[in-house]
Amino acid sequence: MRVMGASPAVAAAPPSATGGDDGTSRRRPRRARRLALLGLLLIGLACSTVIQSFSWNQTSHYDLVRALNEDTTHIDRYRANTGDKVLYHGHWYSARAPGLALFVLPFYYTLTQVGAEEWTREHVAPPDHPGDEMIYLVGMWGSVLPGMLLLLLVYGVGERFAPGYGALPAAALGLGTMVLPLSTLLFSHVFTAFLGFAAFWLALREREGPPSVSLLGLAGLASGYAVGAEYPLLIVAVIVGLYVLARRDTLSVWGILRRGGAYLAGGIVGIVPLLLYNHYAFHSLTHLAYSEVERQQKGFFGIGAPSLRVLITLLLDSRGLLTLSPVLLMGAIGTVLLYRGGRRAEAAVIAAVCVCYPLYNSGYYLPFGGGFMGPRFLATLLPFLACPVGVALRRFPGPTIALAGASVAATAIGAATHPLVGYETETARWWHLLEAGTFQPTIASAYGLGRGWGGIWVFLLPALGGLALAVAATSRLRLDARALGAGIAALGAWALFAALAPTALGIDHQGLLDILHAGDKTALEYGPHTRHPAFSTYPLRVLAPVAAGFGAVLLAAMALLRSVRARPPRAPRRIAFARRRGALSSASS
Numbered sequence: 001m002r003v004m005g006a007s008p009a010v011a012a013a014p015p016s017a018t019g020g021d022d023g024t025s026r027r028r029p030r031r032a033r034r035l036a037l038l039g040l041l042l043i044g045l046a047c048s049t050v051i052q053s054f055s056w057n058q059t060s061h062y063d064l065v066r067a068l069n070e071d072t073t074h075i076d077r078y079r080a081n082t083g084d085k086v087l088y089h090g091h092w093y094s095a096r097a098p099g100l101a102l103f104v105l106p107f108y109y110t111l112t113q114v115g116a117e118e119w120t121r122e123h124v125a126p127p128d129h130p131g132d133e134m135i136y137l138v139g140m141w142g143s144v145l146p147g148m149l150l151l152l153l154v155y156g157v158g159e160r161f162a163p164g165y166g167a168l169p170a171a172a173l174g175l176g177t178m179v180l181p182l183s184t185l186l187f188s189h190v191f192t193a194f195l196g197f198a199a200f201w202l203a204l205r206e207r208e209g210p211p212s213v214s215l216l217g218l219a220g221l222a223s224g225y226a227v228g229a230e231y232p233l234l235i236v237a238v239i240v241g242l243y244v245l246a247r248r249d250t251l252s253v254w255g256i257l258r259r260g261g262a263y264l265a266g267g268i269v270g271i272v273p274l275l276l277y278n279h280y281a282f283h284s285l286t287h288l289a290y291s292e293v294e295r296q297q298k299g300f301f302g303i304g305a306p307s308l309r310v311l312i313t314l315l316l317d318s319r320g321l322l323t324l325s326p327v328l329l330m331g332a333i334g335t336v337l338l339y340r341g342g343r344r345a346e347a348a349v350i351a352a353v354c355v356c357y358p359l360y361n362s363g364y365y366l367p368f369g370g371g372f373m374g375p376r377f378l379a380t381l382l383p384f385l386a387c388p389v390g391v392a393l394r395r396f397p398g399p400t401i402a403l404a405g406a407s408v409a410a411t412a413i414g415a416a417t418h419p420l421v422g423y424e425t426e427t428a429r430w431w432h433l434l435e436a437g438t439f440q441p442t443i444a445s446a447y448g449l450g451r452g453w454g455g456i457w458v459f460l461l462p463a464l465g466g467l468a469l470a471v472a473a474t475s476r477l478r479l480d481a482r483a484l485g486a487g488i489a490a491l492g493a494w495a496l497f498a499a500l501a502p503t504a505l506g507i508d509h510q511g512l513l514d515i516l517h518a519g520d521k522t523a524l525e526y527g528p529h530t531r532h533p534a535f536s537t538y539p540l541r542v543l544a545p546v547a548a549g550f551g552a553v554l555l556a557a558m559a560l561l562r563s564v565r566a567r568p569p570r571a572p573r574r575i576a577f578a579r580r581r582g583a584l585s586s587a588s589s
């Protein structure tokens with residue numbers, strides 16, 4: 001019997017998946033998107049507040065920016081400022097690729113025109129690096145902005161793979177991986193990771209819509225410029241290029257030529273700035289500054305055969321990729337689920353990037369790339385491995401949430417205290433600095449609030465706020481007793497491994513040997529045998545349980561939020577009135 005008194009649209013409206021009505025279900029995705037975007041912007045704001053210590057890598061990029069601003073390519077005037085330099089035909093040059101410096105140059109010029117140097121000289125200038133204070137402001141454009149854009153892209157791709165579950169993986173990428181410290185430093189890795197992942201994002205959009213040579217050209221442009229900013233991005237450029245050619249409905253000779261030509265043409269345009277820089281600096285289109293570094297002249301620019309021993313160190317020592325960011329394990333599981341779910345081409349791209357980069361890095365003469373809290377050359381694979389975390393979150397919510405929380409805690413503590421660690425065992429300093437309440441300076445420190453808790457709050461508040469909004473933007477999860485138990489078990493296994501295994505299995509010691517063989521004769525001075533309290537036998541023995549505790553708190557918070565969301569939402573007054581009228585009419589009939 002038809003319900004009398006109710007319109008057909010109201011009578012036929014099916015309930016939403018969460019128990020609400022159509023109007024509620026339509027509003028919830030819009031609200032979730034707003035929460036997710038605001039949360040990611042807060043994470044970017046948190047990164048912008050930290051004024052990190054300067055290093056040769058940063059000063060080398062900055063010196064090149066200043067040289068280009070003076071219409072020259074050599075850094076003779078600033079050669080005492082950095083060790084990352086090469087001597088070529090009587091002039092000193094930055095050993096860095098020029099892509100980041102060229103991107104930053106207009107912003108740097110604008111800063112000089114508005115008198116920003118005076119402000120940084122008064123508030124930011126460190127006593128041991130006079131003249132480098134502008135690095136902080138330049139990093140806003142060169143690292144913070146690309147980092148924020150990268151999180152937005154990962155969120156977008158994550159929503160494509162698992163609708164409703166893209167916010168937490170993007171937040172975990174920004175706060176629980178090397179993207180966090182790299183976004184606060186003038187390194188090129190976040191910038192190039194953004195460009196490489198943007199090429200994949202553009203190719204993915206093109207693949208899901210009608211064929212578009214313009215999108216493919218833009219993907220090639222991003223890939224080409226990425227190579228000009230960090231040479232190993234050629235790996236991503238080739239993988240994305242194969243992905244571009246593998247579209248099924250264009251598998252013809254003409255289709256392959258047309259698509260490949262558009263991608264290649266964009267790549268050529270993107271690499272032109274590198275070629276012009278090489279021409280003006282070295283009078284050769286193909287000569288690279290890296291080729292003048294002595295150790296880069298062995299093998300292929302310092303890269304030899306892959307080493308399983310080095311690969312284990314990169315992934316599992318006390319500053320290893322999976323030791324500090326265990327949520328990436330769920331990204332690997334999500335990639336498998338993505339493949340089984342039908343997105344085989346995308347899963348293949350992610351797998352190829354995540355296999356090729358560790359292999360190349362394990363053959364490099366300096367695996368960790370000097371002083372940093374992780375294997376920074378693997379930063380390019382992070383967004384690729386983060387975007388399928390949402391797929392794992394939907395299938396295995398307990399372990400994914402728990403390991404995401406542990407990753408955020410471990411990474412944030414390291415980034416806020418001492419990200420430029422030189423040795424595996426130096427990670428012990430993170431807990432000692434946290435215990436003493438000593439952090440990297442922030443914008444609050446620049447105005448007299450010190451380097452303690454009074455200065456770090458400007459980083460912590462937006463970071464935690466961004467994480468909370470990402471949690472709020474996540475769709476409902478089945479966090480029953482089994483899922484919670486799996487999450488606690490995953491945390492326990494990770495904490496036990498991170499606290500004990502890198503030292504007990506000799507992985508940390510092998511990492512020190514690798515640094516020694518790369519030319520740093522002081523590496524073993526900081527080995528496990530030292531009695532200094534900052535370099536104890538098990539560097540993460542306290543930090544790992546603390547990080548696991550934060551993971552448990554995040555898991556409990558999401559379980560509580562899930563129980564609150566389980567209550568059916570109240571229907572809007574208009575629809576509720578229509579339903580009551582329909583019920584009365586039905587009863588009277």
